[in-house]
Amino acid sequence: MSGASIPEGNKPSGNRLRVGLTYDLRDHYLALGYSEEDTAELDSRVTIDALAGALTELGYAPELIGNADELIRRLGAGERWDMVFNIAEGVAGLGREALVPALLDSYGIPYTFSDPCVMAVSLHKGFTKNILRDAGLRTPDFVLVREHDDINLVDLTYPLFAKPVAEGTGKGIDGSSRITSFKELQHRCDELLERYKQPVLVEEYLPGRELTVAILGSGADAEVLGTLEIIIREQGEQGAYSFVNKENWHELVEYRFPEDRTAREAEELSLRAWRVLGCRDAGRVDIRLDPQGRPAIMEVNPLAGVNPGHSDLPMIATAKGMSFTVLVEKIMTSARRRTGV
Secondary structure (H helix, E strand, O other), X not given: OOOOOOOHHHOOOOOOOEEEEEOOEHHHHHHOOOOOOOOOOOEOHHHHHHHHHHHHHOOOEEEEEEOHHHHHHHHHOOOOOOEEEEOOOOOOOOOHHXXXXXXXXXXXXXXXXXXXXXXXXXXXXHHHHHHHHHOXXXXXXXXXXXXXXXXXXXXXXXXXXXXXXXXXXXXOOOOOOEEOOHHHHHHHHHHHHHHHOOOEEEEEOOOOOEEEEEEEOOHHHOEEEEEEEEEEOOOOOOOOOOHHHHHOHHHHEEEEOOOOHHHHHHHHHHHHHHHHHOOXXXXXEEEEEOOOOOEEEEEEEOOOOOOOOOOHHHHHHHHOXXXXXXXXXXXXXXXXXXXXX
């Protein structure tokens, strides 16, 4: 399913580059019976329409493709594009964010954002942390719990924090995620293993400020766009940027744009992580301060949300005086530069 249609004025014409849009539409999966939490990472029509509008304004000819199923169908029918703007998250499996990039690679079609390897590694928070730690970048000590008996292998300093290894948008994170005893650890890990059918990442809790750093570009050309600080209000779930806090951010979360020394240190750390992992075009690195007040990496997001109204990346761009259309232009310029389109 494509989930949307393009107005006549947006249909390909002349010599404009044809840019396909791949995405997973949240309403489509809700209609199929998926829950609100199941679809938390998926996109709304607002996002798709905004992207199509920005691409049109920039002189491209956008074509809505939709999810991986629709991409497979259209590729099989012989359709091709000059470039694909890919924001497809997928809905199942540890490699779900890598599926569309892998399909496009196999057909030699250039696309925005990171390749299948980076997408798969970064979705798995344990793999990401191993790479970052080997590169000498600060991230909290952790243990991966794949089954109940692995809980006995956790030899970390309390308090701890437990979350599914391959989820985003705060899924699997709530007021019980911060753990202060072995009994709590057992209960939480068993609950997450049963609910999400994937390993649980258990790491030492980071008690300090929470920041997310937006990055534009690839490799040596990558640069920090800006930093957003997430502050949970008193009525929100404390201790984490949880699913409930993210879904009700208007009431529960305050956002600030710090430019102090700590923010600069977080930005330097984030840029190093971005380059170590080989992320491309645009995305975010999530940071929290450790007990000594030093920035430490929680996770890296090479497929960041781009909803112009509330996703962190566009929010940071807006705070820096960059319109949504210019943000899309920066992403497309980065992708075109590295692919030669």
